[in-house]
Amino acid sequence: MNKRTTLLCATIITFGLGCTYLGLTMKKPDSDSWDILIFTQTWPTTLCYTWKEHNASHECHYPPVKNQWTIHGIWPTKLGTIGPGFCNKTMVFDENALYGIKDDLNKYWTDIELPQLNVTMDKTNTINITNVTMNTNNITVTKKESIWQHEWEKHGTCAVSLPSLKSEFYYFYQGITWAKKYPMKDILEKAGIAVNSSLTVDDYLKKIKSVLNVNVYVFCFHRKDTDEQLLNEIRICFNKNLELIDCDGIKNSRGYGKSNSQLTNCDKKKPILYLDYVTPHNNSNSNDNEWDYLVFSQTWPYTFCHTWTIDSSSHTCNLPQNRNQWTIHGIWPNKIGTSGPFYCNNQTVLNLDVLDSIKSEMKNRWTEVKNSNSWLNKKEGELWKHEWTKHGTCAKSLPALDTELKYFQQALNWSIEYPLNNLLAKGGIQTDGSYPLAQYWQTLITALGKRPFIDCYTDKKNHVVYIDEVRICFNKLLKLIDCDSFRHHNDKPYTNCPDNNIYYPGVKV
Known part of the structure; x- marks a missing residue:
């Protein structure tokens, strides 16, 4: 074989191999490579915490409704393993394909992790900027890979083997459809799982199944600094006909967690913290749990009932036995000039049995006004548990409040010592009347001898301002x-209320 023939053969072989490789990379994924679809929703508060823990300069972009769970993704999955993933690298993400559903994506599939812009200078005084493209005419700040791009390239390119998910539009639109049909916030409420609760993973699995009638997967984030676990994600599963099915058989992902269960990575022996605020990372030099003074807050139940019932037609109210009595909201340790600390020991779960001696008085003076027709098997004491976990665990650093019984008993004592309905009546302020701020302010200062904080609620529909808390x-x-001893201008009322026409609602709201 001469040199020319050899070269020609080599070219043909190379061309053939290239075509074979191109054919393999262009091959459409086979739906037999996966068994079920996992639809994952994320709790934004935990995700934001994990994002900031990765880098303190990170910022978060919450959904329009902050307590709404957001979509993580739709993941084609083979039972007993993870994946497949990145099934076709030639299917480049095209955001224009999502034009008609962009608003819903921002609402339900929110990209919470905002990109970071890093600017540094080296020893040669050269400025180095991360995520920036520069040329002689302009400077462009480039976004990090969006969650939509990542989910499409890793999972969507595998899901396209299913006709109902055959394109970017179909894939993302299906996610929005499921988020509307299976909103995790509502599912948890119907299951009797409230924000700021601390239940076991078995409770979660059992309660969610009572609503959905299928087994789901509960995913926790494990804090290394406190050895606590935070509720992170809930995953529900579908077959290839897009019908809801049990998640049994999916693999425990990401390789961490102390559970051997196929339905969770959570530690079954510890409570799962479902929090609306997560304290920053603890370190040996941290003084985050220190505080300066205590705020004792009392709520006017008829205003609270009004704000609760306008949110949803299923919301109802549980009013105190004494209809003219303000109810306790809580005792809150605070730092001067800021709020908090919060959740100083999330592993300290309130034991309601220790409150048996004062429980009847608690129901009357620390009434849990919130109720709902949609809540199933709502347990007594959720408000008390929340106040103890969020505030009492910080207040217990004071010997006078170092047990649950002392903390709650002190609030009852203050409720009796400072009955707001009687104090306001001394200044001529009666229910079903509207009064100027000055009258509320001067009445309370005269009765207390100290300056309080007055909180109002403004109804955006009827523009009525209600007295809410003192x-x-x-x-x-x-x-x-x-309460305002640290303020420079404490001669003015300490309040968020306007000057005039603050309504003090009566029994009929």
């Missing part, structure tokens, strides 16, 4: 103090 403050000796 907060009074105490030092660590439990002595009454001005």
